[in-house]
Amino acid sequence: MKIEVQNMSFRYPGQSEQVFDGFSLQLEENKIYGLLGKNGTGKSTLLYLIAGLLRPKSGSVCCDGIATYKKQAEILEEIFLVPEEFDLPSMTLRRYVELNSQFYPRFSQERLEACLRDFELTADLNLGALSMGQKKKVFMSFALATNTKVLLMDEPTNGLDIPSKSQFRKMVAQNMSDDQIIIISTHQVHDVEALLDHILMLNQRELLLNASVQEIMDKYVFEYRQPSEMEGVLYAEPTLQGNAVMAVRQEGQAETQVNLELLFNAVTKGLVK
């Protein structure tokens, strides 16, 4: 499956300001995309446009060549969206799964049970009696069990406790398949840093950065340095351990893990293109 956004423009009905203007993007399978951006830059809107919940004013958003806004059943059964906030009906989880799993041809009951187990939940739950965090765990377990080719997650770690955040990372990594595209939109960059293959950074109407994690690691290093070692530094932030810096990687220098917070700040300040 391939997602193609071509020259897409969008503004909310009744509002004069464009959210996207001539926006283009291509997403390929077997990748976990991190969608980052400041508040109000259109991250959730982009997810909704990909899911077909919004209709572009011009241009197109297609999944395998089919415009998603048409909401064709064959496309919908391959896209699952985990919104930031959601409602679950007041019924048992078993009943919920029984009613909803039939819509997803590759739904895996075993995977659902494994995910629930990882989150320390059982299948005998009453959805109406769960806390928001528990609901999120249940819904994400269900999302992963649907095994759809496109999985869109809007702030998936919001409301999760600390152990659940690492469980979440583990579950996504374990259940990711080669033909899948996962897009995670988040402000909690540290929660998903280790998961991502590709970074997309949005600013008003445009894509500030569209690069794979490997490309970023090839070009830059992220480390702590003392004030006396600031040569070649593109961006730095003072911390208790010294300066957290993003610098151009020199030949022969070892790869470092991407610090998304530094990268984000450097990109939004225009220091990195």
Next chain:
Amino acid sequence: MKNFNMTRFGHVLKLDFAEGRKAMMWGALCMLLLYLFFFWFAYNIGMHSYNVTNWDSYIQHVCESVSAFSMIAMYIFFLITASTLYRGEQKKQQRIAWLMLPATNLEKFLSRWIYMLVFMLVGGVLTIVLADCIHIVWLQIADHPVHSMTKALVHNLPHTSQYNTLIEIVNIYLSFVVIHSLFLLGGVFFKKFHFIATSAILAIVFSVIVWTINSLGYRDTPTQSDPTMSDIVWMCINTGIITVFTWLAYWLFCRYQVVTHKFANI
């Protein structure tokens, strides 16, 4: 047909009924209490207003009054049911869940329509029969002459007689369906206050039509034209309006988006 898969449609229907079961039960309970209230009210008001000597005709009179009120209440219930067809999707979260459900727009729309039909039958019609059964049991316990409200209601429904031809009766029922389909359209069009907003629009449109007719100096005078022909024309117009309203409702539904700040779904 690519747009319709029977198995998937069955799943959507099952989901709609499972999620709407509580709403249906509450709706039916409210209507049952309303019908019972009508009977209690008519029976007690009558007792205070008249010196009851003939119990048989008094109970019959009560049943006839209650059937008239119940019929009006039932029709309003039908309109409310139609206009609240997508009330569950008023909230963004619920709308996302509904729109992301892997089924075609036609399957989702049709499933809701069938749910509405069953809701109308259960909440509006079955509860009348149930309320009537309760009345009858109570009348027997109170040692009153037994009369059925349902029987009076059925008798009051428009039906063919020496004064009304079949086509006239069909037209009467079709005009009810026209109003119903307008409320269905209002239910899809408006995001909030569906029933009130649609009623307001209906009142405005109706007033404009009446005012236009009056200002044109039109008077309903007997004409020489064939009455059956005019009935057929009206039947075609009514059927056309129902089709257009229902199609518009479906068309609007297909264009549903997750936009929260607007009052209408456009």
